[in-house]
Amino acid sequence: MVLVPSTLMLFLGAWGIRRQDAIWRDEVVTYDMAHRALADLWPTLLHVDVVHGLYYALMHCWFAVYDATFGGVLGDTIGLRLPSVAAMTAAAAGVALLGQRLVGRRAGLFAGVAFALIPVVQQYAQEGRSYAMVCALVVWSTYLLVVAAARPRRKLWVGYAALMLFACLLHEFAVLALPAHGAAVVVARLPRRVRRSWALASVGVLAGLAPLAVFSTRQSAQIGWLMWPDPVQLLTFTVLAVLGVAAARVPVRSRGPVGLRAIGIPLLLLPTLLLFLLSYAEPAYVDRYVLYYVTGFALLAGAALARLLRPAGERGQTRGRRLRRTAAVALVVAALLPVNVHLRSPDSRVDDASAVARAVREVAEPGDGLLFMPSRRRIWRAAHPRDFRGLTDLALARSPVESHSLYGTERSGDAIRDRMLTARRIIVAGDPDGQPADDNDQEIAKRATLWDSFESCTSREVRGARITVYARPGECGG
Template sequence: MPSGLILLLGAWGIRRQDAVWRDEAVTYDMAHRALADLCRTLQHVDVVHGLYYALMHGWFRLYDATLGDALGAAAGLRLPSVVAMTAAAAGVALLGQRLVGRRAGLLAGLTFALIPVVQQYAQEGRSYATVCALVVWATHLLVRGAARPRRRWWLGYTALMLFACLLHEFACLALPAHGAAVILARLPRRMLRAWALSAVTVLAGLAPLAVFSTRQSAQIGWLMWPDPLQLLTFAVLAVLGLACARVRVRSRGPIGLRALGIPLLLLPTLLLLLLSHVEPAYVDRYVLYYVVGFALLAGAALARLLRPAGEPGQTRPRRLRRTLALAAALAALLPVDVRLRSPDSRVDDVSAVARAVREIAEPGDGLLFMPSRRRIWTATRPHDFRGLADLALSRSPSASHTLYGTELSGDAIRERILVSRRIVVAGDPAGQLSDDSDQEIAKRATLRSSFVECEVTEVRGARMALYARAGGTGDGGAGGC
């Protein structure tokens, strides 16, 4: 049932009116590059996502040849995440069943499927849902290995955790949570040694990628202090999870519910926040799997509180009140769930940007991206930008083996701008910090001194403006607005 629910919720509105946001556009671009070009690009940028891009490359070769024309690029980006979250929900249910019982497992899986952040990343063309699923099933093998020591369980645990870490480095923060569970459960020393050996193996396998990726640390230079809304989400789930942990439940195996659920809920996020004091690195999706700890604790508590009438301490009026409270909580989530499936649910909308550019531009117009990294907006709909001259571009993203291409010098960009009559500027909305590179300064200064703004169109996360040469003539042609 949990798998069916998340599959239904994942398929609901999966295309989001064909809206794609910038990170998904990066996935689409990288997955559609030849493997040789992809490997060369990863030497310069985004190596931490390299394995995911390679997997998506294989997926899109199959998808584009079969379902691509019918379902579109947006669905192709997100279907793997829907499948991954479906597998994660099944794993949470089985984990809850093994820790406490069948009813607790069912409710844990359902709780997991209904958490808004789970539904959000079930419809995200990035690696986070897959990482979450791998951590869930690795945790399941850890619990099985503790209950019935077998080499195959520990080998499977090691393989899944290494795979998760190679997809995203911060999956390694699940290892301390697993270690804490083993210690809190007071398992025999041989179990602790088995876990330690697995953890060391995973970290050793991750080390080359981690060391190489430090050369590309500037990629997360945009991260500042954690987003307050993300911190609030974690705080609410942490408080609710700890409250659920106070409900008395009987664990069935050597690793108890609290011993596993509480560390998995708290440690990954707290460790990432601690790391962020050294270098900003916190985004909730990096440790998305922390919600598994909450789901396990909440599922067990609900199984206890909603047990059938007639059991000790459970009267019909009390059961009815608790059922109504649960129904009210689920109803309160509905507005959030609906919004997650709208184009406004992400920071920007690449498709809306492309349509807006097409509406205000004419063939032969100049085109500027401000800042240059917004050139990723062309990745999924390049046909909407045909006929426009990218005035700052030196080498395209694919030719330069970069995400956003390379740009000319500031002086060269200025010269190109000055020979243009009309320029479409695709940039960030008002209020965003401006980049201070020579190229961006040259763009802003030349437009301000030699052009007038004729028309502005704002869409989700972007601002398109049409500029014409100051003093130009005409009523919409090449000589003016």
């Protein structure tokens, strides 16, 4: 029951894990921060990305072991994503155990398999960010909640609080699992003693999270790029929510004091809906922030499948009906194959820092100037710094490490213009066409100087970026 889902998840996580060595900008941030010395990491977190600080520290320790043992053989991209694969494998095992605990062994088996087959689960199983770890911790904390509701023990509640706090410290929006758990406790009408224990554990989690939550409000500008929720992400949630609620209508017999619907429906719906409502006050909705909602869908779907695909001969189940239902499930799984293949291609992410580095290397000449437009795209350089050797970053004042930042600090607009005018050729690594342009002094100076004093020689679009070579008028032929 546990071995099949976890083995399947491990296989799907390992399948195409290199993604042709493509690495997108958020993963580059992880790689860069994890390879900074701890003495440099802490001052950086005081300025930026403190919400991911614990994850970066864990990845720093992981890479210290991985680089010394496997780095030269397996490569950086595998090392970056292996912890997420392991976390999702643990999550699949936890979902299977939850299904068994709530309904039975077959429901647990189908729930774990359904979890592993969800495309968004496979996507973040192969991503060097914290979301897979958070999902696994929420799954296992939910398991401890269900066990503690049936057999209240202090150590179970302590374990529940510890796992939830760990998840929240890895990413603050894991706290939205608490309302889902609270709804399950209320709907299941658990004894007052259990409700009190859950409330105390939740207060402990909130108290432990409070210092990070308060401090991180100083860095809220980091998610200023968020606008209205992505329609594709909303569609994914809507489809899973509708299918999950439909699956909840299939009659199943729950075990223990916490029923399947009592925990499955709140976990599926509440975290995403609460984050969506929060976005009306300040845009914050991204599906990966509450990725663990798929656990609710997997539990409901697994129980429904166990009921609908029960062996022929059981009450109300003929061989022909079972074959038709099995064929329908097989068709759904087959329909997901193109999506799964796409997720393992470089085109599945918004950009590819490896492709940017290769494109720059192909057009660069010694002594060329280099500009990143906007400056935050300097993160592309962190993944493959060797491909940028021999180029002069004309706008850079202090490197990311020196300035304790993600992208470094840039000179004033006038200073950038003066340095650009000393260059014969400039390579610009910028956003693709159609993206909004930043309006600060530095970006305005870059655009104005290129327009006034240079001409475009060649331009090439790679995944999520455009690489353009500029030269002084009349020198493109050289």
